[in-house]
Structures are given as structure tokens and as C-alpha cells.
Amino acid sequence: MADARFAEIETRTRAYGREIFARLNRQGPLLFSPAWIDDQMMGLSMADDAVKVQLFRFIDALPLLKTPESIAKHLREYFAEAGSRLPGWMRLGLRLLPESGPATKALAWLATNNARRLARKFIAGSNVAEAVEAISQLRQNNLAFTIDLLGEATITEAEADAYQRQYLELVEGMSREVNAWPAIDLIDHDHCGPLPRVNVSVKLSSLYSQFDPMDPAGTSRSVCARLRPILRLARQHRAFVNFDMEQHAFKDVTLSIFQEVLSEAEFRDWPDVGIAIQAYLVDCERDLLMLRDWARQRGNGVWVRLVKGAYWDYETVISAQNDWPVPVFTSKWQSDANYERCSRFLLENFRELRPAFGTHNIRSIAHALACADLFALPEGSYEFQMLCGMADPVKDALVSLGQRVRIYTPYGQLLPGMAYLVRRLLENTSNESFLRASFKDQKPEDQLLMNPASHANDSGHDFAPRHAAEFTNEPVSDFSREENRRAMQDALHQVASQFGWQYPLIVNGQEIATPSWLDSNNPSNWQQIVGKCASARRADAEAAVAEAREAFPAWRDTPAVERADFLRRTAAIMRRRRFELSAWEVFECGKPWREADADVAEAIDFCEYYAAEMIRLSHPIKHDVPGEDNAYFYEPRGVAVIIAPWNFPLAILCGMTSAALVTGNPAIMKPAEQSSVVAAKLMDVFREAGLPKGVIHYLPGVGEEIGPVLVEHPDVALVAFTGSLNVGLSISRQAANTPKGQDHIKRVIAELGGKNAIIVDADADLDEAVKGVAESAFVYAGQKCSACSRAVVLEPIYDQFLARLVEATRSLKVAPADDPGCGVGPVIDRDAQQRIVATIERARQDLPLAYAADIGVLAQQGSFVGPHIFAGVSPTSPMAQEEIFGPVLAVIKAHDLEQALEIANGTNYALTGGVFSRSPVNIAEVKRRFRVGNLYINRKITGALVDRQPFGGFKLSGIGSKAGGPDYLLQFLLPRTITENTMRRGFAPMADQSTVVDAKAGH
């Protein structure tokens, strides 16, 4: 665009901006008028971030607090966390507040009432009648509306059905009422004629409980099935439907559903539809172009509600957590400037993309008005949209300028509305918010109307990657990205074409075929033999030990840096073969896509992390004094036998083996029979990385046959095992024998089972707790050592939790693991299937079964067991005590937190555990008293990351130290001390000139 045109836009923008400012009253309580919130709380929260966090957390928890005592308790606890940041009067008030009695009741009433009133500021009502009343008031003020249905997160199919029903009722009920009202010219007509009066906004994720961008086809199928009747009814009543936009991960699938369904013959010529597009997204302009071209092809325009985006904090946190690129702009001015670019694009293409400007920012509004003038858009061909309860004076100013303003009017119950309310509050109180700058901070108009592009030299938030030398976790694949989905599909095809290949064992670099071969079947489909692995015999095991022993001295004396480099090369190769390795796991071990991908990422992490750890440990610790040098250093133990499980087929095998190798111990890998093909792939990787032949051996075979040969061998120095308690104990016993000729005591590192519990507190966020428990219990069919097998639920919330958990579990799709929509895959093999089914049958005789999934024909196809939930389980029953290693969950009721902790701690295991609670005091209590290796607060209890959450338990859960943690490698090492007298005939070199200890081994 020519400079002169830009200058003209700028001049007009400023003029419009000043005009709007002139029409508003910036004095007085504009955003939230009621005194309590406005004058005290909002002011308070804006003054201090810590107070804001506590205040909003309290508001979020409030709907679940049933008694005045519990409201007062939470108030006290939340604000105690803010501590000295609170003003004196508040601290004093909270200190004096009794635990019960009339003052407590009064305070509880006040808090609830004010929160409710605050919610009502942003939420138009709790039912259709109240919403109709609110809308009629809007219309009296010449304001149009779009109505949105608030609700809990949709985590069950029953909830998705309920949403659909409510939307249908809404369209029907609203249309009946509103269409009978007299027309208002400003809002009911545009340049082409009458506009729909009823306008609803829909969030697609509310229409399918398993909405997942990893499975766009399945998601689209289920969403469209519920969406079409809504669209049909809307069209019939001439109502308008807008698709809201949610988090970035959902964007592509939302856009594709929008285009797919509106290209169908039935809806192709329907103009009364729109979609929200977020200008804070870096790829927003590309999407607008794509939408414009699609609308042209369709032959009928659609509306675009241009917003900046409501999930900025969420997007930045999620990307930082996963080490993914940040999808949003990181400086506010960039979002504002992009909003203006996109506004111009919409106004230039208004026939295909009808502009609806969703903003309260007077500069953004003024810019849109200026461009619309300059581009000579017909009157009424675009509109402005704002949120209920926000910037009312701006709305009035725009109406007075003859603009159509539509109010986004959410309605729904207070409880589910809280998440929405908190989002609005965060937005209003954010330092970056235009409304805050304008109304609260009263910044000068000129500053508020500045062209955002003039900030181009300002630096944004610092999202720079960490220092290269520092360990960072390998990011998991973002399957909302099409390129990753395609890469995974391609890998699955490629791997499937290699089914049935033979994998000989490898000793000292020699591939050895054995007389018998072990078939490794696909647990999702027994017909498929993924591969045939050699079955090692006693002689093979003995040969491997002999070769490893032979290789030990040279490997021990190889500098630690070289051994670490070897691991880094291994990591690089796995990165290159990322999707292929995941695909093998999907087929051989029944791991759903995300689980397989995370397993490969973890294997990479182990290599990188242990490489860095070995470098750290390779520096001798010096303690020199005049005339005496002392060095403390480590050296390897000797031949290591690695006996690995099938449930993390690459990560655990690679983790234990790479720890042995990098510390200087030759390793013999004995993988589980069920995952020997994946282990063969790891062996490939090790070989490609250039590891000396005698240092690594691949010895698949029957555990009972060669396991004891290896464990009892006198030349074996250490055994690293992960697996079941019984096998672990028997290895420990076998290794404790010291046969004649053995000159050392063997070291056993064993990570064993768990009977992990999640406590659900009475004030838990149910959306999170139900999702967290279901995911921890059933993802990978409950076959993670960290899986949740007991939910200990506090009485007040028990029935509500159980009902929702059952529905959420019913909504999980049991499917073959290669299906991207798979929620629960198969268990590992027929034996496991039979064992789990038998356990369920036994338990059914005495325990109430709250849910049993019907898996239909899958039972004949593979080793599937659907999720099962037993309710009202006694904490001492076998169901609550014994490890099952399958998708079976015991739900146990507890009267209070004290009893919940007693139950949670009341098994022989101590691996993982969790709590969902919103009480800071209860969380602190659980942290102190729930004695497990890995404790998780308000999240699922699976998915530990190397370095961030070193993993491992105690009691009967393990005699090893935490994998992926700073103590792990020490188990593979022996410490030594060398002391040298440096005094000769009465003189000694000064300490810093002393000879450096020759501790070549180990560094």
C-alpha cells in the first residue's frame, strides 16, 4: 500500500479515535461497578500479581465450597499465600476471622454474593429465560447479540449430547421469541437486507469429548454428526452460527471442519455463518488468505470475527513446557499491528470474508473505521463485536456513531462459568490490556492511539532457548501439526511392510541365528507377526558374558568424553529415526501414537542426560593438603546385564543400557520377549553410532531360560532390571549368591511395581480430576508402572466424581493402537489379557462394578481388555492392594483427608501418587505425608520427564535410585580414593602444582 494511503489511514484513525474518546465518560467505575470488587479487590489485584493469582484462584474454587466454614478456610489459605503483599487491614481481618460462627457465615455470604454478582457482569443469565431477558435489554439499547453457552469441559459423550441439545433448544427458543420482536434498523439490516437476529456462538470442542487434533478425521466425523442438526435448525429459523476459536492446537481442525461442513450441498449457499480468527497467531494471515480462496470457491461469503485471542498465557506456557515454537506473537504491539493488517485484508475482501471486529481497543476500532471509510465499504457491511460486561461506554460511543455493535453474551450456570469469568478477569487486569491502560491507568489519549507498528524496535518477551550446553528435554511431537501426522502415517506404512523379518541375536558384533525363533505379534491384531527374534541359549548367554568381560578393560579406560559422545550420536540417530521407532512400538507393543512418541523422546533424553551426567562425574573430587594429594573418583563395575520390560520398550531398555555404557560397563541387553523387535532396532542404532563390538550384545530369548544364566554368572558385576515385583525379588536373590570363582558382590538395580493412588479432595476441580484420573488409569491400558489403580475420593464429592468418571471412561475409544483416535489400546498379549480378565471376574463376585467397557469384536482380534471401574472398594481388599497392570481402577471412599492419606499410603508400594485439591493447606499436608517416589499435584501421575521428574519409588517399588536423576549413574560406578604423599625430603609442591591424579578410568 502506498505511503500516502498509510498516512491517510493514520490520520483518519487518530480522528476516529479522538471522536470515540470524546463520546465516552472515562471517569468513574466503568468496568465492574459494584463497590467491593471494583474499589478493593480489583484495585488490589491489579496492584500485585501474587494477590491477583490468589484472588482468582479463590473465585475459581468458590462454586465447589459448600459450607461457610470451607469458604472461610479457603479464603484464609489463599490469602495467607499472598502473605505480606496484602494490605494490613486484610491481614488483620483474616487473622481475626474465626473458623466458624456468625462472622464466618457473614463473610462466606459476602464472598459468594460478590463473586456471583461479578459473574453476572460477564454472564447474561443461567437459563434461556434469563438470557432472553438480557438480550431484550441489549436490543433496547440498539445492541445486537451473539449468545454463547458456557459449560464444563466436555469430557464425556453424554456431556457432548447435552451441549448439542442445549444449542438446539437455544436456537429454537430464542428464534421463537426474538424473531417476533419489532425490527431495529441499525442492528437487523445491512446493505443487502435483513440480518439474522438470533446469533449463536459454538465451541466445537464442546461437541465431542475426544476432540483431538491428532485424529482430525475421527474428530471431524463426531463433531459434524452433532453440528449438522444445529446448523440445519439454525438455517431453518434464519439464525446465524459463529464458530468460536479455541487454543492453537485446535485451530487447524476447527478451520477444516468449518470448511468441510459448509461446503456440503446442504449448507454451501448459506451466508449466515462465521468463524473467529485470532490475530495474535503468527500464522493468522496465511489462514485468512486460505479462507478467502475457499470462500471464493464456495461461491458464498462467510463472516470472520477478527479477535486478538483469549489464550495468550496458555499458549506461551504450553509452548514453554513442551519446548515447542510459540505460536503467538510475544509482544502486545505485534498482535495489535497484525490485527490492523488483518482488518485491512478483511475490508479489502469483504465480499468473501465479511468483517466483524471483535475488540474493545479504541485504536483497533478506529483503524477499522478509518479503513472502511477509505475503502468505501457499504454501510452496514461490517460490524463490531464486544464482550458482555466489558467496555460499555465504548459500545455506546460506537452506537452513537451509527455502527452496528454485537454483544457476545455467554449464559450458563455459575459453576461452569467460573473458568470464563476468570479468563475475563485476567484479561481486564493484565498489564497489557487496552481497557486497563485506558480506564484504570488513565493513560493519555495520544499514547493510547499510537500506531502499534511504531513500537517495532521494542523487544518482545524473552522466549530464547536455554543455553546449548544445558540439558533440555527432547520435545514430544506436536501431532496437531499436519507434517507430524503425515510423518507418523508414513512410518506406520513403511514399518508394516517389514513385518515378519527375522532378528538374529548379536554377540560381539556377530549375528547369530538360533534353532528356534520367537514370534512377536501385534497385540492389536494377533494375525500380524511383527518380527521373529532369535531365542538365545545358555551357550549364547555365556559367550556374551565372556566377550563383554574381554572388552571391559579397554572400555573402562576409554575417556568419559568419548563414551558420552557415543551416547550423543545414539541420540542423534534416534532423532533421525524418530517416527520409524515410534511406529515399531505402536505395532509391537500396542502403544498409542502419543505414548510411543513420548517413549522415543525419553530414550533420547536418557542418552543426552546420562552423557552430561557422566561428564560431571568424571571430574575427580580433590581434597589436597600440603604434602598430600587426595582424589576421589569413580570407575565402572564390570559386565552389566540389562533385563528390560516391554511397557517402555525403547526408553527403559535404552536408559538402563546407556547408563551402563557411559559409565564404562559393557552391557548385555536382554529385552522382554514381547518387545524384542524394538530392542533389535535399538541395537541397530547402537551399532550405527559406532560402539565397539564387545561392549554391547543383543540377547533376546525366553526370560526364564537365559535370565538366571546371566544373573548367576560369576563374571557379571551388575544387573539392572525393571519389571514385576516377583521377578525383581528373584533376581535379587539369585544375584546375592556368590558362587565359587566370583570375586565381587553383585549390584542389583531394580525398579518394580506400584499400586498408585490419586486422592481427590472435596474441593477438586472436577474437570481436571476426572480427566487426570482417567488418563492416569487407562492410557496405555493401565500398563505403565506409574499408572493410577486407586482413586481415593473424599465423601462430599464421591458420587459426583464417580458418575463423571464413569461417563468419561465410557467415552474413551478402545481401538487398535495404530488408529490415531485410539484412547485405550490392547494389553500386551494373550496371557496378560487372560490374567486381567480373570482378576476382574474374581473381583466382580464381591465388588460393585461401576463400569465395564464392552469391546465387542476387538476381543477376537487382539488382546483387548476394556477399562473397568470398581466402586466402593475396601482399601484392604486385593483389588486395592495387588498390582494388576491393566485398565482396572478401584475407587475408594474416604471420610476426610486424614483417612485418604492413610489409605493412599496403605500398600506395600511407594511409586507414584497424586492429589487433586484447591486447598493450599491440604496440598501442603499431602506433600508432607503421601510417601511415594513421585508425587504429582493437580495433574496426571504418569509421564515423568528425565531430569525434570527423576523417576522411581521405594518400599517394594524399587531398590534402585531414580532413573533420569542425578544419583542414577552412581549405581553403575564404584568410588575409589587415591592418596599420594608428595613430600620429598622435607619439601612439597604447593597444592596447585601437585601432580594430577591419574584417574584415567572414569574420566
Ligand SMILES: Cc1cc2nc3c(=O)[nH]c(=O)nc-3n(C[C@H](O)[C@H](O)[C@H](O)COP(=O)(O)OP(=O)(O)OC[C@H]3O[C@@H](n4cnc5c(N)ncnc54)[C@H](O)[C@@H]3O)c2cc1C
Ligand atoms: C465478540 C468477541 C468474541 C470473541 N471470541 C473469541 C474467540 O472465539 N476466541 C478467542 O481466542 N478470543 C475471543 N475473544 C477474545 C479476544 O480474543 C480478546 O481476548 C479480547 O477481546 C481482548 O482484546 P482487545 O482487542 O479487546 O484488547 P487489547 O487490550 O487491545 O488486547 C488484548 C489482547 O492482546 C493480546 N496480547 C496480550 N499480551 C500480549 C503479548 N505480550 N504479546 C502478544 N499479544 C498479546 C492477547 O490476545 C490479549 O487478549 C472474543 C472477543 C470478542 C469481543
